[in-house]
Amino acid sequence: MKILVVGGGGREHALAWKLAQGPRVEKVYCAPGNAGIAGQAECVAVGAEDIGGQVALARDKAVDLVVVGPEAPLTLGLADRMAEAGIRVCGASAPAARIEGSKGFAKDLMKKYGIPTAGYAVFEEYGPAAEYIRSRPAPIVVKADGLAAGKGVLICPTTRDAVEALDQIMKARAFGSAGDRVVVEDCLVGEEASFLVFTDGRTIKPMPTSQDHKAIYDGDQGPNTGGMGAYSPAPVVTADLHDEIMERIMRPTIEAMAAEGCPYKGVLYAGLMIGENGPQVLEFNARFGDPECQPLLMRLKTDLAEIFEAIIEGRLSDVEVEWDERAALCLVLASGGYPGGYEKGRVISGLDQAGRVEDVMVFHAGTAERDGRIVTSGGRVLGVTALGPDVGQAIDRAYTAAEMISWPDMYYRRDIGRKALRRLGV
Ligand code: AMP
Ligand code: GLY
Numbered sequence: 001m002k003i004l005v006v007g008g009g010g011r012e013h014a015l016a017w018k019l020a021q022g023p024r025v026e027k028v029y030c031a032p033g034n035a036g037i038a039g040q041a042e043c044v045a046v047g048a049e050d051i052g053g054q055v056a057l058a059r060d061k062a063v064d065l066v067v068v069g070p071e072a073p074l075t076l077g078l079a080d081r082m083a084e085a086g087i088r089v090c091g092a093s094a095p096a097a098r099i100e101g102s103k104g105f106a107k108d109l110m111k112k113y114g115i116p117t118a119g120y121a122v123f124e125e126y127g128p129a130a131e132y133i134r135s136r137p138a139p140i141v142v143k144a145d146g147l148a149a150g151k152g153v154l155i156c157p158t159t160r161d162a163v164e165a166l167d168q169i170m171k172a173r174a175f176g177s178a179g180d181r182v183v184v185e186d187c188l189v190g191e192e193a194s195f196l197v198f199t200d201g202r203t204i205k206p207m208p209t210s211q212d213h214k215a216i217y218d219g220d221q222g223p224n225t226g227g228m229g230a231y232s233p234a235p236v237v238t239a240d241l242h243d244e245i246m247e248r249i250m251r252p253t254i255e256a257m258a259a260e261g262c263p264y265k266g267v268l269y270a271g272l273m274i275g276e277n278g279p280q281v282l283e284f285n286a287r288f289g290d291p292e293c294q295p296l297l298m299r300l301k302t303d304l305a306e307i308f309e310a311i312i313e314g315r316l317s318d319v320e321v322e323w324d325e326r327a328a329l330c331l332v333l334a335s336g337g338y339p340g341g342y343e344k345g346r347v348i349s350g351l352d353q354a355g356r357v358e359d360v361m362v363f364h365a366g367t368a369e370r371d372g373r374i375v376t377s378g379g380r381v382l383g384v385t386a387l388g389p390d391v392g393q394a395i396d397r398a399y400t401a402a403e404m405i406s407w408p409d410m411y412y413r414r415d416i417g418r419k420a421l422r423r424l425g426v
Contacts, residue, residue: 001024002025002062002064003064003065003067004030004058005037005067006030006031006054006066006070006091007030007068008030008034009070009365011069011291014294014297014385018300020040025305028041028042034365035367035368044057048070054066055082064088065089065308066088071100071147074287075098075147076094088312090265090266092287096265100283100285101147103143103283107120112256113252113259117281118187118188120184122182122183126170133184134159138157141186141187142154142162143184144178144181149226152179169182170182188275192282193209193237194209194211195245197250200310200311200316204246206242206246207296209233209236210230210234210296211231211420212229212289213230216334216338216339225379226379228416229412229413230329230330231328231329231394231417232299232329235424236423244279245279248278253284267287269284271285294330298386299328300323301322327387327389329394329416329417331385331416332365332383332413334412335379335411343408346408347373348373348405348407349407354401357386357400360385365383386398395416
């Protein structure tokens with residue numbers, strides 16, 4: 001079996017690594033890939049959003065399965081184009097990917113079907129949006145409707161900040177056409193968790209719980225990033241909460257998508273706020289999270305290709321998805337300056353030594369090969385991911401391995417996983 005993984009970040013490295021272990025897999029391609037993925041897959045220089053190029057590549061290499069990592073190609077219709085070309089693909093269709101690609105669509109869906117989420121309103125014009133902001137108590141959240149690489153959400157402590165955020169999105173057009181519409185939303189408080197499921201549109205198989213660390217600095221301070229680390233399981237989601245999330249959020253959402261004529265197949269990710277009023281949805285993503293994917297796939301025991309094929313064929317109920325009981329944690333090593341500007345091309349040392357630490361995988365994100373050496377080429381550079389008998393030991397292993405790696409300006413948070421330790425009373 002030949003597989004093409006679309007994308008080139010840490011999530012796609014984890015996908016390629018896991019898929020390559022499948023007993024029936026003879027070859028994995030990844031486009032565009034990165035320097036680390038090249039260890040498990042043949043990387044081909046086709047951009048993730050080059051829809052025609054990806055379809056041509058899948059055809060050319062006669063792949064049996066395409067797996068799409070990032071959201072942008074899904075919203076652009078990559079899964080639809082692959083399917084039209086007769087290529088088997090696991091990834092949400094463009095109509096289904098609107099659950100991530102349009103925050104207004106997701107909010108309206110949740111409202112219509114009674115799925116718990118913050119109060120909100122959607123606007124296409126500045127005047128009424130500003131008026132609404134002034135009518136609501138601060139803090140308040142202003143979001144660009146479309147995809148903005150995780151940057152289009154502004155948490156505004158005061159009404160004035162919120163009007164400035166609206167100016168940025170609708171007048172200065174900081175996120176381009178993603179800001180043609182805005183969602184203004186009540187601010188939720190609590191602890192965040194990520195809840196991901198596999199679904200073929202009918203059967204839902206939840207993955208273990210996980211938690212991301214979005215802010216750049218320790219203690220969840222500073223601007224949001226794509227994610228600075230993640231671990232699984234997340235003790236904030238108790239067994240009761242797990243059942244509640246399945247019954248009040250995941251199942252109704254998947255049923256709602258079918259009822260709306262855009263059945264959802266693939267990986268569905270709910271970003272949740274666990275607060276006093278129980279779990280509420282902050283956002284949906286039409287894909288694996290990055291970095292949540294890395295610890296989750298370290299824990300997955302079942303052949304991932306088998307799961308994806310079952311999703312495509314609508315027989316997920318036949319597959320027993322098994323998970324390692326151990327905890328896993330991914331620590332992201334980033335370029336200094338990220339999520340703002342940063343230098344690229346720094347030579348990374350210590351990769352081999354770190355990769356030899358027991359139960360550790362060093363997943364690559366923004367890396368490239370230059371003159372036989374691995375150099376930095378992005379904001380999030382590596383995801384050092386460790387399994388441990390408990391989250392405390394996974395933390396120790398990941399940090400031990402990370403300390404072996406270096407380049408000038410390398411930055412990472414020192415407190416990944418600490419919230420779990422606090423909850424567990426460690
Ligand atoms: P989103 O991309 O919608 O998940 O937003 C990114 C991040 O912004 C979330 O992970 C939360 O940390 C924060 N956020 C989004 N919506 C809200 C909200 N209504 N209340 C508080 N924080 C929010
Ligand atoms: N880790 C957050 C995301 O993938 O959207």
